Amino acid sequence: MIHGSELAVFIALFLLVTVIGFLAARWRRGDLTLLSEWGLGGRRFGSVVTWFLLGGDLYTAYTFVAVPALVFAKGAIGLFALPYTIIVYPIVYVVMPKLWQAARNLGHITPADYVRDRFNSPFLALLIAITGIVATMPYIALQIFGIQVVIAQMGVNVEISLIVAFVVLALYTYVSGLRAPALIALVKDALIWITVIVAVVYIPTKLGGFGAIFHSSETAVHALKSKATDNLPSTLYLAYSTLAFGSALALFLYPHAITGTFAARSQATVRRNAAFLPAYSFMLGLIALLGYMAVAAKTHTPPASGGGTNGIVPALLEQMFAGPLAGFMFAAIAIGALVPAAVMSIAAANLFTRNVWRQYLRRGGDSPAREAAVSKVASLVVKLGALVFILTVNTSEVINFQLAGGVWILQTLPAVILALYVRWLDRWAVVAGWAVGVGLGTYWGVTNPAGLFSSTYNLNVFGWHVGSVYPGLAAFVANLVVVLAGSAVSVAVRRGMPVNGIAERDYLPAPVGG
Amino acid sequence: MDTTPEGGGRRRRRRWALVLLLIPFVALLYPPFYASLTPRFAGIPFFIWYQFLWVVIGVVVTGVVYALDRGDGDGR
Numbered sequence: 309m310i311h312g313s314e315l316a317v318f319i320a321l322f323l324l325v326t327v328i329g330f331l332a333a334r335w336r337r338g339d340l341t342l343l344s345e346w347g348l349g350g351r352r353f354g355s356v357v358t359w360f361l362l363g364g365d366l367y368t369a370y371t372f373v374a375v376p377a378l379v380f381a382k383g384a385i386g387l388f389a390l391p392y393t394i395i396v397y398p399i400v401y402v403v404m405p406k407l408w409q410a411a412r413n414l415g416h417i418t419p420a421d422y423v424r425d426r427f428n429s430p431f432l433a434l435l436i437a438i439t440g441i442v443a444t445m446p447y448i449a450l451q452i453f454g455i456q457v458v459i460a461q462m463g464v465n466v467e468i469s470l471i472v473a474f475v476v477l478a479l480y481t482y483v484s485g486l487r488a489p490a491l492i493a494l495v496k497d498a499l500i501w502i503t504v505i506v507a508v509v510y511i512p513t514k515l516g517g518f519g520a521i522f523h524s525s526e527t528a529v530h531a532l533k534s535k536a537t538d539n540l541p542s543t544l545y546l547a548y549s550t551l552a553f554g555s556a557l558a559l560f561l562y563p564h565a566i567t568g569t570f571a572a573r574s575q576a577t578v579r580r581n582a583a584f585l586p587a588y589s590f591m592l593g594l595i596a597l598l599g600y601m602a603v604a605a606k607t608h609t610p611p612a613s614g615g616g617t618n619g620i621v622p623a624l625l626e627q628m629f630a631g632p633l634a635g636f637m638f639a640a641i642a643i644g645a646l647v648p649a650a651v652m653s654i655a656a657a658n659l660f661t662r663n664v665w666r667q668y669l670r671r672g673g674d675s676p677a678r679e680a681a682v683s684k685v686a687s688l689v690v691k692l693g694a695l696v697f698i699l700t701v702n703t704s705e706v707i708n709f710q711l712a713g714g715v716w717i718l719q720t721l722p723a724v725i726l727a728l729y730v731r732w733l734d735r736w737a738v739v740a741g742w743a744v745g746v747g748l749g750t751y752w753g754v755t756n757p758a759g760l761f762s763s764t765y766n767l768n769v770f771g772w773h774v775g776s777v778y779p780g781l782a783a784f785v786a787n788l789v790v791v792l793a794g795s796a797v798s799v800a801v802r803r804g805m806p807v808n809g810i811a812e813r814d815y816l817p818a819p820v821g822g
Numbered sequence: 823m824d825t826t827p828e829g830g831g832r833r834r835r836r837r838w839a840l841v842l843l844l845i846p847f848v849a850l851l852y853p854p855f856y857a858s859l860t861p862r863f864a865g866i867p868f869f870i871w872y873q874f875l876w877v878v879i880g881v882v883v884t885g886v887v888y889a890l891d892r893g894d895g896d897g898r
Contacts, residue, residue: 384857384869387869387870387873390873390874390876390877391850391851391873391876394846394850394873394876394877394880395846395847395850395851395880397880397884398843398844398846398847398880398883398884401843401884401887401888402840402843517864517865518864518865518866519862519864519865520865521865522865522866522867523865538859538867538869538870539857539858539859539867539869540853540857540869542854542857544853545853545854545857548853549850549851549852549853552850552851553847553851576892579888579891580888582884582888583881583884583885583887583888584881584885586877586880586881586884587881589877589880590874590877590878593873593874593877597870
């Protein structure tokens with residue numbers, strides 16, 4: 309059944325965003341034939357625009373759908389999103405300004421650009437670029453899935469709607485580059501904030517307050533009808549903290565997070581955002597509580613949603629707000645998918661252009677205009693690939709790929725972040741560490757009895773039972789040991805420092821007027 | 823840049839301030855410390871409201887470190 313009034317509001321908001329996407333090309337006009345203009349918005353975004361862009365980019369539509377779905381299905385463990393998105397910012401505060409400054413001084417557009425210069429190794433840069441692209445593809449596909457679950461709730465033909473939405477997104481990203489998601493993020497965030505505030509104020513009053521909501525989830529758990537525990541069982545302590553810590557380390561290694569950061573105007577812009585982005589973590593926590601509300605409201609997961617309980621948020625919103633208000637909220641989620649999808653496709657395209665095409669396919673580089681042209685086409689291909697991915701592959705498989713991508717992207721930490729601080733890293737040790745981390749992480753993911761690429765793994769190390777942990781973090785520890793031990797051996801054997809293509813002064817701000 | 827005594831002092835203060843950034847890690851990465859249903863706040867279990875509270879404290883901590891950082895040469 310098609311819900312007419314919901315659909316009307318939804319389409320109107322979608323059209324508004326489309327117009328903004330195309331007009332963005334004229335905003336803070338720059339020469340869009342340059343990659344730093346198309347792909348990084350000219351590195352001129354101030355604190356407020358960066359806050360909207362990164363908030364819209366990191367807190368994705370899929371997150372908004374999946375986190376409450378996890379809370380609904382499994383309870384307290386799903387709340388690891390809170391510590392994760394709190395402790396990520398102290399890390400960002402320390403690390404990202406330094407990486408930003410080196411990128412600014414040396415004209416880096418991707419994290420792999422930094423790795424290439426730092427280790428003087430196009431090969432290591434290629435590994436980092438491929439890891440980034442592979443981790444990003446399923447993430448884009450899941451954004452489309454986020455749109456899919458809300459469209460399905462409105463009773464519209466899913467395939468055709470998705471194709472239309474994504475062709476439009478692809479076109480304005482092609483034309484406007486990073487300016488499009490930056491401007492759309494203003495609208496997205498306004499819609500999402502309104503949705504969340506209305507939902508967490510209205511739904512509890514209808515369900516008899518938070519006391520009643522948590523009482524009913526506890527009763528349901530007690531009657532074994534639900535696993536939505538309000539408190540974390542002691543068997544999951546280690547899983548909870550390793551998931552939070554590992555995810556926090558991984559987040560700003562994702563190409564879309566680094567692209568959003570590199571587009572900032574100054575180091576101070578990056579620091580201010582590290583201080584104020586947690587506002588979105590608070591919002592994400594409120595969204596997570598929708599999972600408990602759905603338990604209390606006895607919401608049924610719609611059969612059309614696919615991927616387990618992932619349709620629970622649209623179903624709850626439909627149950628509570630049927631009509632134009634639900635249409636508004638569905639549009640908020642769907643538009644919320646467009647911002648990260650655009651930034652992710654730009655980031656993946658830049659990695660391909662800078663670290664694969666320029667380095668290997670057109671040796672010696674090419675004109676900046678040609679680079680931008682290649683990146684624009686690559687962004688189309690990436691989005692098309694993601695669309696085909698979600699329409700042809702089973703959603704649960706795409707989710708497995710995304711979980712695997714999180715494990716893999718974490719293994720790039722030594723090359724991108726540790727390299728900022730430890731001068732004696734050897735590039736081959738970093739390559740070996742990456743291989744060990746990706747290899748172990750993949751092995752654990754594939755052989756996990758809890759499910760393919762499940763987020764927890766019952767770990768034994770040489771007979772010592774560690775417990776249930778996030779396998780990505782465990783693989784990273786192995787990676788780190790190889791990198792440090794290998795580099796120490798390299799320094800001892802060479803009796804000197806390994807190759808380091810970046811001088812200390814390259815990390816310092818340029819002198820005033822210089 | 824930091825050759826003046828004043829600049830050196832600021833730099834030391836900034837290094838010291840970065841230690842504050844470790845506070846949220848200590849407060850959140852040891853779940854036995856807060857995995858409890860009580861005391862409740864407005865019907866919300868402790869496990870949940872404690873973490874919401876730390877979002878706010880996290881902002882304050884990073885904000886304080888930023889305030890101590892300002893004027894360190896990159897505030898432009």
